Amino acid sequence: MRISELSAATGVSVPTIKYYLREGLLFEGVRTSPTQADYADEHVRRLRVIRALIDSGVSIAETRGVVRALEDPPPSPHDLLGAAHAAVTAHFDEDVDVSAAEPLVRRLGWQPGICDPDVVAGVARALQAFDRAGFDIPVDVMTAYLDSVSLIAEAEVAGVPTDSPDAAVRYVVLGSVLVEPLLLALRRVAQQVASARRFGVSAS
Amino acid sequence: MRISELSAATGVSVPTIKYYLREGLLFEGVRTSPTQADYADEHVRRLRVIRALIDSGVSIAETRGVVRALEDPPPSPHDLLGAAHAAVTAHFDEDVDVSAAEPLVRRLGWQPGICDPDVVAGVARALQAFDRAGFDIPVDVMTAYLDSVSLIAEAEVAGVPTDSPDAAVRYVVLGSVLVEPLLLALRRVAQQVASARRFGVSAS
Incomplete structure (x- = not known):
């Protein structure tokens, strides 16, 4: 054409x-x-x-990184997913103490060497913001977060197509970038539904 | 002092x-x-x-909206949570067809009148990005998303303190703004753990 x-x-x-x-x-x-x-x-x-x-707000440079992973895919699917993730994961210049996140990510099955360090640093950075705000996440709520992200990730990874690198990268990258706003928007709806239930607001 | x-x-x-x-x-x-x-x-x-x-990237104007909700809290806790949510929820100028999101949010227990329309519009907008990309979320994966956000929201709303408006708003606003990066970062770790498991990478 x-x-x-x-x-x-x-x-x-x-x-x-x-x-x-x-x-x-x-x-x-x-x-x-x-x-x-x-x-x-x-x-x-x-x-x-x-x-x-x-x-979805991905920069030209990050998009180029994704395109590169598509054109020259690493041999192992895990490395391919890592490259796709890395292309859309923020790199933090600020030093964060990654070890602060370890007890939490261990509860997800994390072990040294299986994750991109930037991904664990993202958790550490998020926890740091809670510390700075003097805000503790209740234990039950944190357990719900860990259970939920494991449930989500298991379903997502089970669905990674293995027939072509192109399809796998497309799935991972779009799954990362497009799903994030969807999950956050769904969570807000679910919160308002739960709040209406707890605080007794009825539908109009 | x-x-x-x-x-x-x-x-x-x-x-x-x-x-x-x-x-x-x-x-x-x-x-x-x-x-x-x-x-x-x-x-x-x-x-x-x-x-x-x-x-966490909230603007001065949005922060002022949160502070206003703290200083002049609406009478019902549900409205208070709505005001706090609204202060940190993006308002979209672009028209989105909210009805496209309705079948999905109904599965979360949504009914007309119980949610801020901007929150449902956020879901519609996220779905639109999938449409544009020609990318379908597998049925099992979508079910995992809906189950997870319900689990999360139930735990979060059960933890809303009712002793003071200040504590409730602080919980909702920080819970919205600070938890988002945490959830996304945890999801990435969980994905890499699941990917290592599926594609046979062992810890170093």
Whole structure:
């Protein structure tokens, strides 16, 4: 298909497609003339992934990292997932004491060497914010968090497709980036439902 | 205590405390002379809440909304929680079709009239990103999300303190704002643990 058809198929404007081509996010089509190239379904799929990432607030640089993991996938699926995770995980310049998070992440089955350190640092940083605020999470609530994220992660990882690296990375990256706002939004609805139940508000 | 002691007790610099006073985030101390005021433990607590919010990326305007809910709490605890939620919930200018989210949020026990519409709009917006990416959440995974957020919200709302509006709002607001990064970070650790288990990586 031509670039105009690629644009129509994805809803991404031609200038934006050209920008992604220049930035190396989208691979080139097959040249059919000095000014034209032919694009395939593969371009449609890749463009949808790029759009989803950028619409979700992922930077151009992070998107490039994801695209790179897609194009040159590491041999083990676990490493592939790690690379995809790393591409969308914040790197903290600030020093955090990672050991503060260890007792908690051990309850998730964490052991040294199986996780990206940035991921554990994310937990430590979140706990630090609670310390600074002088706010303790009740024991029962923390148990609910740990049980819930384990339940979620088991279901998610069981669903990782193993037929192609492309499908696996797409699943992990979109699963990380797009699911986060969904989970947080669902939690707020569930909180208001639980609050209405506890404090006796009835439906209008 | 003097402003220098308030600063020492909270780790917030004197110029920053003065800025919060000017912005109306922190209430004034009791004047003891034209240039001095006396601050109480109440100021320490409020300053910790303000710091926690701002450190978590909440804007000055949103923080002011939370402070207002603390100072003039609505009569029903459910409305109080709603006000605290609203203060830290994004308002979307973009039109989203909220009805697209209704089948999903009904599975959480949602009914018309019991939730802030912005909260349901957040779900609709998150689902829209999946649509745009052409990515479907597997049925089992979605069920895990819904079960998990219900489990979390039940535990959280059961823990809402009812002894004072201040304690309740502090719990809800910090629970919303500080818990989000924690939950997301814990989910990433749990994913890597589950991935190591499924794809056979052992601890180092």
